Amino acid sequence: MTGVPASAAGGTSGAKGATSAPGVPGAPSAAASSDAGEARAVRGGKLGAAAVNQASLWNIANILTMVRLVLVPGFVVLMLMDGGYDPVWRAWAWAAFAVAMITDVFDGHLARTYDLVTDFGKIADPIADKAIMGAALICLSYLGDLPWWVTGVILGRELGITLLRFIVIRYGVIPASRGGKLKTLIQGIAVGMYVLALEGWLATLRWWVMAAAVILTVVTGIDYVRQAIVLRRRGTAEREAAAEGTEH
Secondary structure (H helix, E strand, C coil), X not given: CCCCCHHHHHHHHHHHHHHCECCECCCCCHXXXXXXXXXXXXXXXXXXXXXXXXXXHHCHHHHHHHHHHHHHHHHXXXXXXXXXXXXXXXXXXXXXXXXXXXXXXXXXXXXXXXXXXXXXXXXHHHHHHHHHHHHHHHHHHHCCCCCHHHHHHXXXXXXXXXXXXXXXXXXXXXXXXXXXXHHHHHHHHHHHHHHCCCCXXXXXXXXXXXXXXXHHHHHHHHHHHHHHHHHHHHHHHHHHHHHHHHHC
């Protein structure tokens, strides 16, 4: 007799069986292998999700936004080549401006339609919009083709409304109006016509188109301010009502 109770011997044997595979000393059991496999799967899943999230940055909508950002310095260089008055270089500058404006139409639509909205796109898209338009207006005023006050009115309105959106965002989002979309279209056409070295009746026509763009810029800017005031008042009233309801 060994003096060891059978129950104790059985317990020892059971403990060994939990850590070693039968017939293979020191080999991991099926349970241990399963746990290790699950751990690897979890780690692999996290890595896979991270890779997907990282890859989602490089979607077609964001790529179009990046193209617009890259086009801005290229546009400025083309616009100012040979003193800024060479018709050929101005035509190339117009092409860069046109591509930037066209991609502006598609990137937001693609992002919303195919669920490609990213934090990068939310920040970079409006920056790209303002950058290409601002670069064109400043270049035109610098070259003497467009009065500085026109550039000031348009850029002041764009930057002011962007800031206003951030101020009232806690109360809600100011939606883009039809007037705002029309303003963007007319602005793009007007600035594009000024970028080209037009003469004669086309030069006169572009003046009227720019006048329409300035009017729409001011009118829609006032409308956005009105919407912001209404949104803020409504949001404040709802918060006060909710606070009173909580007290009662």
